[in-house]
Amino acid sequence: MTRLVDAWLEAALDSLSEVATTTLGIEAPNVIERMRRVPRGMEGALIPIVHDQSMQIGIFTTAAGSAIVARALLCMEPEEELSTMEIADAIGEIANIVAGGAKKRMSEMQGIKLGLPIYFRGDIEQGDNFDVSSVILDVMGHPYEVMVLSRGEGHST
Amino acid sequence: MKIMVVDDSRAMRGIILRTLRHAGFGNHDIVEASNGAEALRMIETGPPDLVLCDWNMPEMSGIDLLRALNQKGRKGMKFGFVTSEGTPDIEKLANENGAAFLLTKPFTADTLKTALAGVA
Numbered sequence: 656m657t658r659l660v661d662a663w664l665e666a667a668l669d670s671l672s673e674v675a676t677t678t679l680g681i682e683a684p685n686v687i688e689r690m691r692r693v694p695r696g697m698e699g700a701l702i703p704i705v706h707d708q709s710m711q712i713g714i715f716t717t718a719a720g721s722a723i724v725a726r727a728l729l730c731m732e733p734e735e736e737l738s739t740m741e742i743a744d745a746i747g748e749i750a751n752i753v754a755g756g757a758k759k760r761m762s763e764m765q766g767i768k769l770g771l772p773i774y775f776r777g778d779i780e781q782g783d784n785f786d787v788s789s790v791i792l793d794v795m796g797h798p799y800e801v802m803v804l805s806r807g808e809g810h811s812t
Numbered sequence: 813m814k815i816m817v818v819d820d821s822r823a824m825r826g827i828i829l830r831t832l833r834h835a836g837f838g839n840h841d842i843v844e845a846s847n848g849a850e851a852l853r854m855i856e857t858g859p860p861d862l863v864l865c866d867w868n869m870p871e872m873s874g875i876d877l878l879r880a881l882n883q884k885g886r887k888g889m890k891f892g893f894v895t896s897e898g899t900p901d902i903e904k905l906a907n908e909n910g911a912a913f914l915l916t917k918p919f920t921a922d923t924l925k926t927a928l929a930g931v932a
Binding site: 673674677678725728729730741744745747748751752754755756758759762765766767769770771 | 821824826868895897898918
């Protein structure tokens with residue numbers, strides 16, 4: 656049996672590759688490292704996954720990394736200034752599409768609902784009794800982390 | 813033809829507008845709303861011929877907007893979803909409420925063109 660967070664992470668990575676090559680028009684990102692910890696000191700967006708087991712999918716990066724993606728989505732030139740709201744909107748939408756694609760790929764789990772994106776900067780406290788699976792990716796030379804966080808350890812068949 | 817794009821993400825509205833242009837719909841009158849409630853107010857004053865609507869939005873979701881429009885009588889207004897929620901249960905709910913199509917994000921100009929073929 657596969658850990659639930661690992662199954663969701665693989666679904667999210669597959670979904671992210673599709674988003675990269677279609678919506679963003681870039682190459683599918685390479686996985687640099689796999690981890691069992693939450694990102695620290697980055698900015699990004701979390702999508703709540705509402706099911707029997709409470710989970711979240713998150714995408715995080717540096718300020719420069721989020722600006723690259725926001726400019727790509729908003730068709731802005733490198734010298735154009737971005738507001739925090741524009742960055743939050745762009746990163747939130749990417750996380751939303753990735754989570755939607757992951758949900759579709761995890762179709763054996765019925766009755767899943769996705770929440771609206773939550774944008775934040777800073778550290779996540781993992782807490783006790785949380786299971787996490789995450790990766791560091793290279794997106795156009797910038798580090799991106801994709802994370803699935805779950806309360807309790809579940810398994811996928 | 814008047815097309816209304818309803819999505820709480822300005823970035824996604826921009827992507828839909830760009831893709832509409834690439835799919836050959838750039839010469840249509842296109843208006844934007846940021847959630848279902850705003851769309852409903854705009855539709856009351858100037859109804860579009862086609863609504864392209866997200867599913868998950870604050871204030872009023874896409875399916876709630878479609879239900880509200882159905883109650884008022886859509887009078888030939890076409891309605892399609894453009895959403896990251898592409899699961900069979902969501903698609904079934906969209907069909908049951910009379911949506912013309914459900915296009916899953918991410919999408920391309922070709923897939924948008926195919927979705928709009930029967931309605932625009």
